[in-house]
Amino acid sequence: MISLKKILCLLLALGIFICLALAKPTAPAVEQAVTASSVPVFEIAEPRLNAPDRQPSADASPPSEHHYQVEDAAAISQLPELPNGCEAVAATMLLNWAGLPVTKEEVADALPRGEMPTENEDGAFVGGNPEDVFVGNPYDAGYGIYHKPVFFTLNSLLPGRLTDITGTSFENLLSVIAAGKPAMIWATEHMDTPYLDLEWQDDEDRLVEWYQPEHALLLTGWDDDYAYMNDPMTGQQEAYALSDFKHVWELMGSQAITVN
Template sequence: MLGFSQFHANTDPSTESKQPLSTISVKENTQNTSSVDLENKRYTINELNNQVINVKNEQVVNAAPKKKSAMLNVVLIRQNPELKYGCEVTSLAMVLNYAGVKTSKMDLYRSVRKDLDPLIKSPKGDIIRWGNPADGFVGDMTGRRAGYAVFDQPMIALINQKLPGRAINLTNQPFDRVLEHVSAGYPVVVWTTGDYRLPDRPEGWYHGNQYIKTPLDLHAVVLVGYDPKYVYLNDPLSGKKQVRVGKQQFISSWRALKSRAVSYK
């Protein structure tokens, strides 16, 4: 959360010797521009506004990672064989276990919200209608039937079930903000693709009157570390821990998947 300094005239008599009201005045001219006399210096209102903007910009810059590199020792959990399409809940199981929560991928599989709208295909095999991953997991996570994914909001609800009031949604935040969270000691579930590159399997279907356009080659992993050139991921599908991926390559895939990221505080 960003904050900024506000200018207030102090009218408390006990502090008047430090900030005499006589040193502060606001003047307006006929061109509707104002100025403030502060400590025998005159500032226009625009100049004061610019100072506020500069403070806010400095705080955005200061939101960059506090450390040049970080690595969290998050225990790896594999999604297979039980959850063929369960990369999101398996990734979250890793994160919650790191937070000290006693849970498992199967517990989260049973608990996560689900969108039960059935898959309807055309005679050619094209998807016509299906669920909305923003509402809950779409399809069958076990792989006995077709399954797809779940997005950030149901995952946030699931984190709050296990850690009440502690869920953090970093979706649509700058990637530096995500890295800052890792720097502070919190692993993050992030959405990418199976090979951490740009998605190349576009698809779309209707959910009620809503048209959902999303790539099929979607994947979720745990961001556990970074350095100046790379990010490090626990991948529940490949079963590899601290996989090293080029930072810029990963950021491109992450942004293509709508910059989704969730964690806890």
């Protein structure tokens, strides 16, 4: 027969066993050290699925954007007849837009011409001056011609309808296009940075500095990023970065002719 003392000992042992079984286990020392460290914890938010698109408020203004394009300015190619006649072709496009049905050959033939630079017996190069004449031959070997003689020629073909705006600001040049009028401009092929190709003396001992790759085009449009122009070399409208065009046009003397 079990004594009261043994029963009490069994009950005490059973109670201790139950307490140990129900007690929360203690984390090891290493786990406690990591948990209690000062390393920051960054919470990454879950993406919001099917979140509504953010719409601009009714008071928000649309971004400023400019786009101007002159209508009915047909492009003409200088090739194959005028391999060095970009100025004659750009001028022809301007005259055609103004209502004069002249051909590029007629304009090329009307431009005054001067000699290509050649070395004389003293070893100096002497030739025509593009400020006065077309240096060389637009049908063959040639350099080119600048705004003054081109304007005089165009004014003789279409009196009182043209304006030489050479030296104007770039902003004023763009305002001409915004007003719906094209402009013949001097720049370079592909808007490449011009470089000094050759120097010579004209028949009045004036120094001529010729920069390549000189090119004349018809400016017909622009927006915030590009200038659009009829390119005689391709016979199509081409787009050139507006900043590149500004840089090259100013380096080439800010030359331009437009219609009144």
